Amino acid sequence: MKTKTEGKRLAILKAAADVFREVGFERASMSEIRARIGGSKATLYNYFPSKEKLFFEVMYHAKELELASITHTLNPDADDLKEELLHFGQRLLAVLYSPEAIAIRRLAIAESRHSNIGKIVFEGATLPIEKQVAEFLRKGMKGGALRTADPKTAAMQLLSLLESELLQRVLLGVVSSVKPEALNSAARRAVETFLSGYGRR
Amino acid sequence: MHVKKSDFKRQAILDAAYRLFRAQGFEKTSVAEITAEVGGSKATIYSHFPSKEALFVECMLAAAENYTAGTLKHLDTSRADPELALRNFGTSFLSFICSPEQLEVRRLMIAEAARSGTGKLFFDKISALRADVSAFLSARMASGTLRADDSNLAADHLGALLEAEILEPLLLQVREVSPEAEEIALAVKRAVAAFLRAYAPAGRQRRPLRRRRRHGAPKNDWRVPPPGEKESHSA
Numbered sequence: 260m261k262t263k264t265e266g267k268r269l270a271i272l273k274a275a276a277d278v279f280r281e282v283g284f285e286r287a288s289m290s291e292i293r294a295r296i297g298g299s300k301a302t303l304y305n306y307f308p309s310k311e312k313l314f315f316e317v318m319y320h321a322k323e324l325e326l327a328s329i330t331h332t333l334n335p336d337a338d339d340l341k342e343e344l345l346h347f348g349q350r351l352l353a354v355l356y357s358p359e360a361i362a363i364r365r366l367a368i369a370e371s372r373h374s375n376i377g378k379i380v381f382e383g384a385t386l387p388i389e390k391q392v393a394e395f396l397r398k399g400m401k402g403g404a405l406r407t408a409d410p411k412t413a414a415m416q417l418l419s420l421l422e423s424e425l426l427q428r429v430l431l432g433v434v435s436s437v438k439p440e441a442l443n444s445a446a447r448r449a450v451e452t453f454l455s456g457y458g459r460r
Numbered sequence: 461m462h463v464k465k466s467d468f469k470r471q472a473i474l475d476a477a478y479r480l481f482r483a484q485g486f487e488k489t490s491v492a493e494i495t496a497e498v499g500g501s502k503a504t505i506y507s508h509f510p511s512k513e514a515l516f517v518e519c520m521l522a523a524a525e526n527y528t529a530g531t532l533k534h535l536d537t538s539r540a541d542p543e544l545a546l547r548n549f550g551t552s553f554l555s556f557i558c559s560p561e562q563l564e565v566r567r568l569m570i571a572e573a574a575r576s577g578t579g580k581l582f583f584d585k586i587s588a589l590r591a592d593v594s595a596f597l598s599a600r601m602a603s604g605t606l607r608a609d610d611s612n613l614a615a616d617h618l619g620a621l622l623e624a625e626i627l628e629p630l631l632l633q634v635r636e637v638s639p640e641a642e643e644i645a646l647a648v649k650r651a652v653a654a655f656l657r658a659y660a661p662a663g664r665q666r667r668p669l670r671r672r673r674r675h676g677a678p679k680n681d682w683r684v685p686p687p688g689e690k691e692s693h694s695a
Binding site: 285370372377381382385413415418427430449453457 | 616620659
């Protein structure tokens with residue numbers, strides 16, 4: 260068997276990214292990707308054992324970076340905590356509910372038994388966001404804007420609330436995309452509920 | 461109770477289909493294969509279920525429907541204390557959805573929904589189940605123990621709070637073992653506390669159940685705290 264090269268790997272990733280972008284994940288096929296780069300199907304499968312793995316490789320890291328850039332914008336010294344959370348929630352949902360992120364999410368759940376994709380997503384995306392949000396909330400509690408509670412629990416609750424109206428609908432493919440206005444208003448309702456629960460009265 | 465012969469057949473079809481779909485997924489399982497397991501003809505199956513898709517949805521959600529029918533009593537609106545009612549409901553709900561079997565059903569449902577076009581069927585059924593929670597909350601809003609708001613939204617928020625601490629690592633198999641009763645009870649307690657604070661009627665503050673009961677539970681579900689009283693934290 261030929262040794263794998265980084266150049267070939269990158270060429271495959273590039274071709275796959277093009278195909279996924281052009282026809283979407285469902286309709287993309289390994290043979291179409293192979294056709295773009297030449298070589299045998301066996302070679303392609305030698306690099307990536309499935310369309311799912313390939314898709315994950317292509318899409319995940321870009322999304323991971325996008326998510327990281329959002330959490331780092333949470334400013335604990337902001338004057339208006341509600342505005343800060345709202346802004347964060349809306350940006351978070353915009354990334355999480357992009358077609359690529361949804362496909363990754365669905366894949367992570369569906370494939371979790373057969374691969375480590377679930378673990379990669381949880382450790383690379385879920386946990387860091389949770390940690391950043393918890394840190395922000397902890398400062399809010401310390402500063403007196405929020406009632407004192409376990410910041411980690413509060414962070415998980417806030418993140419879950421943000422997705423409460425959308426997650427099931429989108430994972431089940433009932434809607435293929437959510438309009439920005441709908442994301443924004445769902446985020447607003449979630450933040451309001453969260454702050455009614457955790458705000459000082 | 462008299463059970464019709466065709467009900468037995470229907471159940472046999474559901475059982476066989478459930479086993480086959482779980483073992484091989486939606487695509488690889490054929491109606492012919494299900495027929496081979498239960499006997500009869502394809503026509504028999506189609507006399508009970510309009511399509512393979514409908515059969516898939518039906519057998520995946522059969523447990524959830526049985527569960528919902530059995531859980532409704534926890535949502536009895538005549539119960540005096542919404543916190544207790546919600547905690548009972550939350551505990552049973554979370555234990556159910558975190559069971560290894562239901563986690564697998566959920567994974568399969570999500571994996572197949574987009575591919576097979578069954579997503580809408582699943583969603584409609586799940587929405588019907590959620591309607592019961594929504595009705596419970598709606599009655600509470602009408603009686604003034606919760607603030608008036610969109611009860612469907614409140615049901616979504618309650619569900620999200622209940623799942624917040626536990627579901628995702630299980631679904632992604634980062635965590636292998638389903639939670640014990642004690643862990644579920646704590647997560648439910650925190651979720652219900654946050655929910656009741658968030659949906660408390662305007663101007664009223666909820667006093668935690670624990671303290672109220674220790675001092676002999678008053679009849680009122682809600683009370684206005686005396687000025688200056690500190691809220692105690694249960695989380």
